[in-house]
Amino acid sequence: ARNGETGIAADALSVLNSVFGLPGFRGAQEEIVRHVSCGGNCLVLMPTGGGKSLCYQLPSLLREGCGIVVSPLIALMRDQVAGLLEAGVKAAVLNSTLTYEEAAAVEARLISGDLDLLYVAPERLLTPRCLSLLDRAKIALFAIDEAHCVSQWGHDFRPEYIGLSVISERFPDVPRIALTATADELTRKEIAERLALVGAPHFVASFDRPNIRYEIVEKQNAPAQLKTFISERHAGDAGIVYCLSRAKVEDTADALTAAGMVALPYHAGLDAATRARHQDRFINEDGIVIVATIAFGMGIDKPDVRFVAHLDLPKSIEAYYQETGRAGRDGKPSSAWMAYGLSDIVQQRRMIDESNGSDAFKRVSIGKLDALVALAETANCRRTRLLGYFGETQGSEKCGNCDNCVSPPTLRDGKVIAQKLLSCAYRTGQRFGAMHLIDVLVGRETERVKQFGHDKLSVFGVGRELNEKQWRAALRQLVAMGHLRPDTEAFGALKLTESARGVLKGETAVMLREETPTSRNRASRTKS
Ligand code: ADP
Ligand code: ZN
Numbered sequence: 001a002r003n004g005e006t007g008i009a010a011d012a013l014s015v016l017n018s019v020f021g022l023p024g025f026r027g028a029q030e031e032i033v034r035h036v037s038c039g040g041n042c043l044v045l046m047p048t049g050g051g052k053s054l055c056y057q058l059p060s061l062l063r064e065g066c067g068i069v070v071s072p073l074i075a076l077m078r079d080q081v082a083g084l085l086e087a088g089v090k091a092a093v094l095n096s097t098l099t100y101e102e103a104a105a106v107e108a109r110l111i112s113g114d115l116d117l118l119y120v121a122p123e124r125l126l127t128p129r130c131l132s133l134l135d136r137a138k139i140a141l142f143a144i145d146e147a148h149c150v151s152q153w154g155h156d157f158r159p160e161y162i163g164l165s166v167i168s169e170r171f172p173d174v175p176r177i178a179l180t181a182t183a184d185e186l187t188r189k190e191i192a193e194r195l196a197l198v199g200a201p202h203f204v205a206s207f208d209r210p211n212i213r214y215e216i217v218e219k220q221n222a223p224a225q226l227k228t229f230i231s232e233r234h235a236g237d238a239g240i241v242y243c244l245s246r247a248k249v250e251d252t253a254d255a256l257t258a259a260g261m262v263a264l265p266y267h268a269g270l271d272a273a274t275r276a277r278h279q280d281r282f283i284n285e286d287g288i289v290i291v292a293t294i295a296f297g298m299g300i301d302k303p304d305v306r307f308v309a310h311l312d313l314p315k316s317i318e319a320y321y322q323e324t325g326r327a328g329r330d331g332k333p334s335s336a337w338m339a340y341g342l343s344d345i346v347q348q349r350r351m352i353d354e355s356n357g358s359d360a361f362k363r364v365s366i367g368k369l370d371a372l373v374a375l376a377e378t379a380n381c382r383r384t385r386l387l388g389y390f391g392e393t394q395g396s397e398k399c400g401n402c403d404n405c406v407s408p409p410t411l412r413d414g415k416v417i418a419q420k421l422l423s424c425a426y427r428t429g430q431r432f433g434a435m436h437l438i439d440v441l442v443g444r445e446t447e448r449v450k451q452f453g454h455d456k457l458s459v460f461g462v463g464r465e466l467n468e469k470q471w472r473a474a475l476r477q478l479v480a481m482g483h484l485r486p487d488t489e490a491f492g493a494l495k496l497t498e499s500a501r502g503v504l505k506g507e508t509a510v511m512l513r514e515e516t517p518t519s520r521n522r523a524s525r526t527k528s
Pocket of ligand 2: 380381382383384398399400401402403404405406
């Protein structure tokens with residue numbers, strides 16, 4: 001809080017050296033710091049660990065007044081302030097953990113110009129008391145951290161973030177910098193609209209995490225597959241396992257413990273003390289596996305997490321990226337491993353359908369899920385696909401560090417297979433799920449098949465050339481390609497889409513992965 005607008009660049013570098021003890025800027029940091037220090041608004045998209053904090057901390061020091069940082073994470077605020085105080089920066093927090101007296105003291109320092117940086121929880125900032133406090137203070141800038149929380153379509157929506165539009169209305173002359181580590185095109189647009197950053201520059205860093213190996217396997221016996229994955233590839237390593245339900249978290253933690261691993265559950269059903277204890281052990285001890293619902297991990301800074309495993313499908317590519325991104329922050333080789341099956345797609349679709357969201361919300365959510373399923377089913381490089389979703393194109397089409405690059409699946413013409421499957425769904429009235437369709441195709445005379453007379457259909461037994469596992473894989477790929485769609489209102493019955501017609505008529509080509517008994521579990525066994 002000491003400078004005018006001259007010589008910003010030189011000042012920035014000298015503060016970077018003297019206060020933060022860093023030799024130079026990384027990526028777009030310098031440009032962002034210069035832009036904000038000169039009073040510009042912007043949106044910053046950088047992966048976790050990319051160095052977002054400096055982008056607002058430095059301009060706060062260079063500009064007159066105090067930088068106000070809006071952050072939803074109390075633990076993160078505390079850590080940041082502790083680090084800043086150590087570096088000699090006058091920083092403080094204003095949140096619900098303070099006593100009345102402590103808060104009053106911070107407020108007095110803000111008014112008297114004795115603060116460089118003040119971290120505020122969003123709900124606190126929105127109180128009339130806080131807004132009028134800010135009216136009386138000299139403010140260098142507003143930084144809105146975790147800005148994707150403003151997105152109603154996103155996985156981290158926080159209603160209080162919507163209220164942050166008040167910042168631009170009430171303090172139009174104070175620069176605003178919004179920062180996030182997760183933003184696809186749609187979220188980016190929403191942030192810009194809600195925080196009045198339309199027209200302001202977007203600084204987008206590469207989201208690539210080259211040290212993370214992406215692997216997605218077909219779910220068969222998930223607990224056993226997980227145990228094998230950990231013991232063969234990550235024995236003794238720290239890792240996070242994500243499950244959707246509390247019950248599954250508990251079961252999985254038990255299974256890993258029984259296999260001799262140190263695995264701790266973490267979910268909202270545990271009391272706060274237990275959760276805190278498990279989190280502390282995970283952070284401070286070596287080689288702990290935490291089994292958690294998605295509630296775990298935001299704001300946790302543990303650099304040596306060697307693997308993140310998903311036993312259930314996340315909601316979107318953004319969620320997958322953010323959760324897997326907790327692996328390997330130290331830059332060393334790490335794994336992002338996921339087991340998924342058709343039932344995961346049905347389950348996620350049901351959750352969307354049964355949610356209270358508007359039709360628009362459901363449509364967007366389904367689109368996001370479809371994109372993730374396509375990533376899971378792609379035969380091409382996962383990284384290229386992942387980064388492509390964030391609008392990033394890679395130099396090379398193959399990263400060399402995902403399962404599909406390490407052992408590329410063989411593709412074959414799947415036109416006939418697809419036609420058999422689609423006509424089986426059609427002839428059985430589009431009222432049945434995967435299991436029944438496969439029974440009909442391989443010619444199994446089950447009770448249900450006979451009851452509906454499906455053993456009399458022309459498609460009965462026409463698919464004996466593939467086994468059940470191969471049919472399941474083909475089915476998932478047709479869902480991922482959008483030719484089939486599970487209808488959750490009809491208990492996951494598979495229905496044909498508009499595009500299925502082209503396949504049935506032989507006008508649309510379909511390439512399918514060659515499935516061998518081990519093909520989807522074969523990623524290299526070298527311990528990384
Ligand atoms: P983010 O908020 O994007 O997750 P941080 O701001 O916490 O990232 O920075 C991540 C790490 O990178 C921190 O340890 C920080 O000190 C370090 N860092 C940031 N910028 C630089 C830089 N220019 N040079 C070296 N290290 C940096
Ligand atoms: Zn790849």
